Amino acid sequence: MNAPLPKQIWKWFERTRVGRSIFRVGLPQSNLERAQAMVSSFLLHIQPAKVNRYSLRASYSLGLGLISLYLFLILIGTGVLLMFYYVPSTDHAYNVMKDLQFVVSAGLLMRNMHRWAAHLMVIFVLLHMCRVFYTGAYKRPREFNWVLGVGLFLLTLGLSFTGYLLPWDQLAFWAITVGTNIAAYAPYIGSNLKYLLLGGNVVGQEALIRFYALHVIVLPAVAGLMIAVHLWRVRKDGGLSRPDEPGDIVQQVALSQLPTSKTYGLMELARGTTPQVGRNPEDEVFAWPHLLFRELLLFLLVVAAVLFLAIFWNAPLEEPANAIHPPNPAKAPWYFLGLQELVSYSAFWGGVVVPGVLVMALVLLPYIDRKRKGVGRWFARERAVANTIFTVCLVILVVLTIIGSLFRGPNWSWQEPWKKAPAATEGH
Amino acid sequence: MADGSLRKFYGWFTVLGLLVGGLVVFGYYKDEDREWKDYQRKFVQEEIRRASTAQQRALAERMPVQIRQILLPDLNRVDRCTTCHLAVDDPSYGGYPQPLAYHPLHEQHPVERFGCTVCHRGQGRATTAADAHGNVPHWDEPMLPLRYIQASCGKCHESADNPGAPELARGQQVFEDSGCRGCHKLGDVGGVIGPELDKVGTRRSPEWLKNHFLAPATVTAGSAMPPQKFSEPDLEAVTLFMLSQTGETAPGYYASMKVIPSAREGQRLFQQKGCIGCHAVAGKGGTVGPALDDVGLRRSPEWMVQHFREPQAVSPGTVMPQFSFTEGEARALTEFLLHLREQKVESNLPSLMSPVERGREVFRKYGCAGCHGIDAKGGVPNPNAKTAELVPDLIRVAEGYTKDELKERILKGQREISALDPKRPPPPLYMPPWGGIINDAEADDLIAYLLSLKPGGEESGF
Numbered sequence: 001m002n003a004p005l006p007k008q009i010w011k012w013f014e015r016t017r018v019g020r021s022i023f024r025v026g027l028p029q030s031n032l033e034r035a036q037a038m039v040s041s042f043l044l045h046i047q048p049a050k051v052n053r054y055s056l057r058a059s060y061s062l063g064l065g066l067i068s069l070y071l072f073l074i075l076i077g078t079g080v081l082l083m084f085y086y087v088p089s090t091d092h093a094y095n096v097m098k099d100l101q102f103v104v105s106a107g108l109l110m111r112n113m114h115r116w117a118a119h120l121m122v123i124f125v126l127l128h129m130c131r132v133f134y135t136g137a138y139k140r141p142r143e144f145n146w147v148l149g150v151g152l153f154l155l156t157l158g159l160s161f162t163g164y165l166l167p168w169d170q171l172a173f174w175a176i177t178v179g180t181n182i183a184a185y186a187p188y189i190g191s192n193l194k195y196l197l198l199g200g201n202v203v204g205q206e207a208l209i210r211f212y213a214l215h216v217i218v219l220p221a222v223a224g225l226m227i228a229v230h231l232w233r234v235r236k237d238g239g240l241s242r243p244d245e246p247g248d249i250v251q252q253v254a255l256s257q258l259p260t261s262k263t264y265g266l267m268e269l270a271r272g273t274t275p276q277v278g279r280n281p282e283d284e285v286f287a288w289p290h291l292l293f294r295e296l297l298l299f300l301l302v303v304a305a306v307l308f309l310a311i312f313w314n315a316p317l318e319e320p321a322n323a324i325h326p327p328n329p330a331k332a333p334w335y336f337l338g339l340q341e342l343v344s345y346s347a348f349w350g351g352v353v354v355p356g357v358l359v360m361a362l363v364l365l366p367y368i369d370r371k372r373k374g375v376g377r378w379f380a381r382e383r384a385v386a387n388t389i390f391t392v393c394l395v396i397l398v399v400l401t402i403i404g405s406l407f408r409g410p411n412w413s414w415q416e417p418w419k420k421a422p423a424a425t426e427g428h
Numbered sequence: 429m430a431d432g433s434l435r436k437f438y439g440w441f442t443v444l445g446l447l448v449g450g451l452v453v454f455g456y457y458k459d460e461d462r463e464w465k466d467y468q469r470k471f472v473q474e475e476i477r478r479a480s481t482a483q484q485r486a487l488a489e490r491m492p493v494q495i496r497q498i499l500l501p502d503l504n505r506v507d508r509c510t511t512c513h514l515a516v517d518d519p520s521y522g523g524y525p526q527p528l529a530y531h532p533l534h535e536q537h538p539v540e541r542f543g544c545t546v547c548h549r550g551q552g553r554a555t556t557a558a559d560a561h562g563n564v565p566h567w568d569e570p571m572l573p574l575r576y577i578q579a580s581c582g583k584c585h586e587s588a589d590n591p592g593a594p595e596l597a598r599g600q601q602v603f604e605d606s607g608c609r610g611c612h613k614l615g616d617v618g619g620v621i622g623p624e625l626d627k628v629g630t631r632r633s634p635e636w637l638k639n640h641f642l643a644p645a646t647v648t649a650g651s652a653m654p655p656q657k658f659s660e661p662d663l664e665a666v667t668l669f670m671l672s673q674t675g676e677t678a679p680g681y682y683a684s685m686k687v688i689p690s691a692r693e694g695q696r697l698f699q700q701k702g703c704i705g706c707h708a709v710a711g712k713g714g715t716v717g718p719a720l721d722d723v724g725l726r727r728s729p730e731w732m733v734q735h736f737r738e739p740q741a742v743s744p745g746t747v748m749p750q751f752s753f754t755e756g757e758a759r760a761l762t763e764f765l766l767h768l769r770e771q772k773v774e775s776n777l778p779s780l781m782s783p784v785e786r787g788r789e790v791f792r793k794y795g796c797a798g799c800h801g802i803d804a805k806g807g808v809p810n811p812n813a814k815t816a817e818l819v820p821d822l823i824r825v826a827e828g829y830t831k832d833e834l835k836e837r838i839l840k841g842q843r844e845i846s847a848l849d850p851k852r853p854p855p856p857l858y859m860p861p862w863g864g865i866i867n868d869a870e871a872d873d874l875i876a877y878l879l880s881l882k883p884g885g886e887e888s889g890f
Contacts, residue, residue, distance in 0.1 A: 098551075101554075102508070102553055102554050103495050103508070103555060105460075106455070106456065106459045108459070289434060289437065293437045293441075296441070297437070297441065297444055300445060300448050301444055303448050304444060304447045304448045307448065307451040307452065311451060311455045311458060319566050319567070
């Protein structure tokens with residue numbers, strides 16, 4: 001059978017000396033080569049050579065974690081391009097936004113993609129967390145990976161929040177002003193925390209340069225590293241959670257019980273769930289192509305979705321930041337509006353207790369809820385109590401966020417979005 | 429490995445690959461499709477049509493389609509207006525429809541030096557008509573309607589004596605005569621009842637300002653400002669003057685044109701710098717230096733300009749100090765001195781005026797007329813005030829007040845105005861304290877003026 005021309009060219013290339021030096025295995029033809037291709041590639045080796053059929057079901061994972069990862073990659077790509085233009089100065093930042101829009105080729109498109117991918121990432125990381133909760137996937141041995149996930153969720157919020165300030169328009173300025181004021185409600189350290197974040201008592205040049213450094217170096221580096229660890233542990237913990245996992249059947253031999261006078265090979269130290277213990281070959285397929293192709297397809301889908309949003313909807317840009325003309329109401333970024341709504345009732349409870357308790361509960365969750373039941377299935381009946389509690393919290397948070405986003409008018413007064421706001425009085 | 433399952437993948441790869449590719453192409457097309465390119469192509473066509481020689485034609489055809497921008501670091505502006513308005517500096521395009529029209533004042537205000545938005549406002553960085561003209565959400569500086577364009581002249585030039593901006597001068601005249609300063613502070617001079625007006629031109633639209641003058645309460649609920657009865661031209665002029673108040677100051681080169689050399693400006697400088705301390709005009713003034721009434725007959729204008737810049741250069745050994753006059757100021761003073769030669773000026777230099785005359789100027793300068801009426805005749809309504817619901821006139825203050833009482837009243841003001849009916853809201857207008865704003869000498873002059881108003885009264889003994 002004659003392969004299509006590009007494939008023939010590729011085949012020729014990978015047989016050349018240069019091609020072999022780069023790819024070693026080349027396009028795999030046999031199952032052996034498929035396994036080799038995965039194991040010998042730096043970029044692919046974080047994934048297993050074979051993967052359980054159950055984990056490939058879109059209806060199980062919904063691809064939410066992968067989508068989050070892809071959005072992160074899109075953000076890095078577009079973010080680096082934006083960095084070529086951006087100047088973290090209160091004199092120039094806003095003008096750069098205008099130049100991106102009006103004179104830089106595809107500048108607005110990049111900014112739009114960055115903006116929408118950032119919003120989507122907040123949403124998809126949260127959805128991913130919900131998926132992991134509702135399938136009980138945070139239970140042993142994945143407890144700490146859940147904790148890392150909570151950390152990544154907070155990092156995502158931090159990345160979005162620090163990026164929010166950079167356009168230096170009214171929206172940015174006042175959202176960060178409100179957001180850091182919420183941070184200041186923390187007991188004892190609140191005002192110092194705010195001062196540390198802003199490099200001063202108000203949002204200004206120091207805050208801009210701090211947020212910029214956090215946004216382009218510190219947080220992406222930490223997030224990238226944590227994502228790597230997160231994925232590594234997914235692999236080391238036996239891939240995605242499944243109902244038929246061996247779980248605790250094979251206990252790991254405690255290192256302290258082993259004689260220390262000899263050296264050990266990898267197989268002797270391997271944990272119970274890795275790499276092959278308790279697996280049925282019938283249930284598994286090769287990651288190349290079954291996993292890889294699905295991942296690639298999902299990547300294309302995510303890129304298409306972000307491009308679509310970016311082409312047809314522009315990222316907002318308001319008037320240049322003006323410290324003496326606060327909008328009314330001044331609102332935090334949308335993902336903090338649930339908090340801001342709570343703060344409007346009580347600064348202490350809304351700004352400190354509720355978010356503090358929520359984050360602590362999320363971190364401690366896998367160590368509190370330790371029963372290994374209902375793992376790997378959506379909404380397992382055995383987990384009805386936990387699911388109910390989680391759902392109630394989630395719904396309250398979503399409702400508060402919707403209220404804060406859409407139902408709050410001047411002076412944080414109740415205002416239905418479908419009613420026209422009363423004309424702001426032109427006061428002196 | 430079942431090839432059937434792979435075929436399904438290939439189908440999806442094709443669909444999604446085409447989708448992504450299509451979106452990239454469409455996004456790129458949308459990004460490249462900019463309206464300014466159409467304008468530039470039309471301009472090229474027009475240039476080709478007008479070309480009379482083959483060389484001109486070739487030049488026009490080679491004209492690149494690209495963004496044009498004027499970088500104005502001193503003004504902190506980047507103006508890309510010439511990306512579409514390509515012929516602003518070409519007089520042969522005079523009378524062409526926009527965007528290809530020639531800019532009439534180009535010689536005095538070359539676009540390379542001034543850009544566009546410093547006068548016309550709008551959004552210089554933008555490259556679409558709607559965004560550039562600035563009538564879009566989230567842009568606070570829409571283009572100034574052309575009939576108010578003189579509002580921008582005041583940014584660089586003294587407004588009163590700019591021959592190119594008569595409307596601006598008229599607006600300022602209306603503003604001063606109507607006593608707006610009695611309540612509103614502008615450039616550090618004025619009362620405290622109403623808001624400061626230093627940046628009002630950036631905050632308010634022409635429509636808002638006009639409504640505000642005619643019926644203040646309709647645009648500012650509860651405003652105490654009395655409605656103004658301006659004639660239509662006065663209304664337009666004072667609106668224009670308000671629009672000129674942007675609080676912006678032009679730097680460097682632009683500020684050097686602050687003073688347009690004119691006899692009137694020279695006279696103002698002559699007073700301000702205290703020249704009369706050494707030089708006499710019309711028989712009054714110092715005798716250290718020569719009298720200046722006929723200096724224009726003795727000296728050439730060039731000599732005088734040089735004399736103002738560097739007295740020693742033209743009069744070695746002279747005792748005249750070297751003032752740091754700008755070029756424009758030196759030329760204005762020269763104009764004034766030449767003016768003295770041409771006609772015997774009715775000099776109204778401050779030191780030659782009587783206290784009553786100076787007091788009338790103070791009354792005018794601080795906008796007392798805003799409440800107490802032109803020439804202190806009263807008549808401005810002040811609802812629920814005991815004095816017939818009007819601000820009292822000042823014609824007869826000489827009968828009820830001593831000089832000291834009057835001075836205290838002016839400097840300390842009166843916050844509480846006695847109400848006609850205690851159940852109604854208190855009278856909105858009150859006498860603000862002028863201490864710290866009006867200096868002592870001005871206050872004495874003002875009192876002399878007020879006391880002189882007594883009908884049939886003679887000038888007090890100041």
